[in-house]
Amino acid sequence: MASIFTRIINGEIPCNKIAETNNCFAFLDINPLATGHVLVIPKREVDYIFDLADSELAELMAFAKKIAAAMRTTVPCKRIGMTVIGLEVPHAHIHLIPINNVDDMNFGKPKLRFTGEELELIAIKIRSAIK
Ligand code: AMP
Numbered sequence: 001m002a003s004i005f006t007r008i009i010n011g012e013i014p015c016n017k018i019a020e021t022n023n024c025f026a027f028l029d030i031n032p033l034a035t036g037h038v039l040v041i042p043k044r045e046v047d048y049i050f051d052l053a054d055s056e057l058a059e060l061m062a063f064a065k066k067i068a069a070a071m072r073t074t075v076p077c078k079r080i081g082m083t084v085i086g087l088e089v090p091h092a093h094i095h096l097i098p099i100n101n102v103d104d105m106n107f108g109k110p111k112l113r114f115t116g117e118e119l120e121l122i123a124i125k126i127r128s129a130i131k
Pocket of ligand 1 (some may be wrong): 004013027028030031039087093
């Protein structure tokens with residue numbers, strides 16, 4: 001069965017899309033740790049990120065870099081933190097999180113709650129800052 005992220009890529013499940021290329025896709029995390037928490041994924045459904053080919057991983061990282069640059073100009077923060085966990089959804093993904101201190105990357109913290117409209121407003125801002 002297709003992963004929930006493949007279904008998002010295919011438009012079967014809605015998301016707050018940030019950007020896509022031939023091989024990569026970015027959208028807002030639905031349960032964000034911070035305002036503007038983005039997930040960056042390869043379109044090819046691979047569970048473990050280090051099972052991607054070197055070229056796929058390099059392309060994903062370059063794509064994440066572009067998205068992070070847009071996030072940094074949009075969301076007030078010191079920098080964009082990056083982490084990979086992957087224990088919940090078996091489709092490789094990079095978390096990009098605006099951070100001001102190390103605790104902002106703590107996945108044990110309660111998640112933020114936004115309405116669909118609030119999430120879409122954040123997505124619009126990040127999208128419009130992509131160069
Ligand atoms: P993990 O696999 O532990 O890295 O966590 C998966 C992440 O995917 C979590 O931060 C979830 O909030 C996020 N997530 C799960 N389903 C969706 C969805 N439908 N749209 C956006 N983010 C999602």
